[in-house]
Amino acid sequence: MTRRAAVLALIGSVAACGFTPVYGPQGGGTALVNAIDLPEPSDDSQYVFNRRFEERMGRGGGAAPYRLTTRIQIDDQDIGATSAGSVTRVRLIGRVFFTLTDTATGEVVRDARTNAFTGYSTTGATVATSAAQRDAQERLMILLADQVIDDLVLHVSNVPTAGSTP
Known part of the structure; x- marks a missing residue:
């Protein structure tokens, strides 16, 4: 079997199994693009989260059919130290608890949480450490926003496309 025949067979088998691309015409991702309203950011972390979310999913605005509420929690953990006890590395552990709500009915469409971590070195000057x-x-908020988007796109596949009737 040639490589071309193998690729065509693979494409045919994927299409036959009912596979729908998430951002395709019937995919869950398309229904959520420009359809989610985010709360106003209350701090820098929420701002970065919202910015990344809107980069990927668009801005839903106040008339959006869905509203995403989030609670972001960030903890830091010292993970490296010198023999004198000075911290050399810090791990940031972030969690986002999120709820997607249908704004018309008030029904909770998805309620979940995700977490991620990143780290940074504290061995430079004070300005460099800051x-x-x-x-x-910022990297942590981008990771968390991407994970929330992925969760929503994968788990919220039965929502109608904005402007359509269910």
């Missing part, structure tokens, strides 16, 4: 901490927090 910059590394801000960068790590």
Whole structure:
């Protein structure tokens, strides 16, 4: 069997099994694009989370059919130290508890949580350590926003596309 025949056979078998691309015409991802309203950010972490969410899913605005509420929790953990006891590395552990609600009915469509971690070095100057901490927090919020989006797209496949009737 040639490579081309193998690829065509694979594509045919995937299509036959009922596979629907998540961002395809009938996919769950398409229904949520520009359809989710986010709360106003209350701090830098929420701002970065919202920015990343809107980069990938668009801005739903106040008239969006769904509302996403989030509670972000960040803990830090010292994971490296010198023999003198100075901290050399910090791990940031982030959790997002989120609820997607249908704004018309008030029905909870998805209620879940996700978590991720990242770290930064504290061995530089104070300014360098502060910059590394801000960068790590931004990376953590991007990771968490991506995970929330992935969760919603994978688990919320039965929502109608914005503007359509169920």
